[in-house]
Amino acid sequence: MRWTKADTTQYLPEKQYIDTVIIPLVPFNPASDQHMVKQAFQRELNQVFTNLIEKEYKGRIFLAPDYHYLDGQQEIEFTRVNAWIQKFKEQPFQHIFLFTFDNTWKKYESELDGHLLWVPGMGSGDIQSTETQSFVREQAHQISELIQAYW
Amino acid sequence: MSDKKRVSRRQFLNYTLTGVGGFMAAGMLAPMVRFAIDPVLKTKESGDFVSVASVDEITNEPQRFEWTIDQVDAWYESEVQKTAWVYRNENDEIVALSPICTHLGCTVDWASNEEYPNEFFCPCHGGRYTKDGANVPGTPPTAPLPHFEFKVEEGMLYLGEAKESGGGL
Numbered sequence: 001m002r003w004t005k006a007d008t009t010q011y012l013p014e015k016q017y018i019d020t021v022i023i024p025l026v027p028f029n030p031a032s033d034q035h036m037v038k039q040a041f042q043r044e045l046n047q048v049f050t051n052l053i054e055k056e057y058k059g060r061i062f063l064a065p066d067y068h069y070l071d072g073q074q075e076i077e078f079t080r081v082n083a084w085i086q087k088f089k090e091q092p093f094q095h096i097f098l099f100t101f102d103n104t105w106k107k108y109e110s111e112l113d114g115h116l117l118w119v120p121g122m123g124s125g126d127i128q129s130t131e132t133q134s135f136v137r138e139q140a141h142q143i144s145e146l147i148q149a150y151w
Numbered sequence: 152m153s154d155k156k157r158v159s160r161r162q163f164l165n166y167t168l169t170g171v172g173g174f175m176a177a178g179m180l181a182p183m184v185r186f187a188i189d190p191v192l193k194t195k196e197s198g199d200f201v202s203v204a205s206v207d208e209i210t211n212e213p214q215r216f217e218w219t220i221d222q223v224d225a226w227y228e229s230e231v232q233k234t235a236w237v238y239r240n241e242n243d244e245i246v247a248l249s250p251i252c253t254h255l256g257c258t259v260d261w262a263s264n265e266e267y268p269n270e271f272f273c274p275c276h277g278g279r280y281t282k283d284g285a286n287v288p289g290t291p292p293t294a295p296l297p298h299f300e301f302k303v304e305e306g307m308l309y310l311g312e313a314k315e316s317g318g319g320l
Contacts, residue, residue: 017254017255017275017276018255056257057257057275058255058256058257058258059252059257059273059275059276060255060275060276
């Protein structure tokens, strides 16, 4: 399920079956020439990843809108992430996963009210290349197995 | 020679001008008419068929085949990946099933659950389907897996649109 009209319409009457949320955490810093390309790439990669998982488990996983934040400000961002999680839990969703390539979250993992799925991403590369595709497939498969272990 | 059959210069000019004018008018109108009724003339094929696999690859065990199609929505055109489970049944007929669970749209897997080795299994809520795609009563899905339209040409399997099989259990 995604945050679209069609999917949310389908979600409401079937709430009982859809108990898992994935929130993509996407850092960006529009002021930094140095990080811009890498962050944009990781954002694309993040979307490919989460879309792939959502497609495979459409009937049980709800893909939240991307959570964007200015990079390096985790000490103030984690309370906002927790506010998101709190709202999702009111639905009630039982399993909240936070998907990110940003390793700085690891330090704040214990502060977060959801399961942090930090994946070491690719620094650069071509999103269309077969190498990237097989990497994403392999990783996405393992992540979905991890998610299933919580069900 | 009788005078009646003679064509006067004026008549001759009239005939030729009408003839040539008529041709020109027809030449201009024909494409317009053609464009106007074009949507009617277009034969509506039931979806485009895409070559998916060689017929030799298909075994009695369901295999997963993937291909991509261009899907045009109102706002954007995107490449969509499609998947099918394809096998030959006991009568040697090809069966191509959609992997989309009829419950809430997860992707089902063949024999992925050890307890049900000869069934399609949905990892989301434990939905099950027998090999021919019929849903197992008592599990969440209420309709069988859709069948893909298919045709075989020159040793290649072509798949079209997935059609609901109907007759849920």
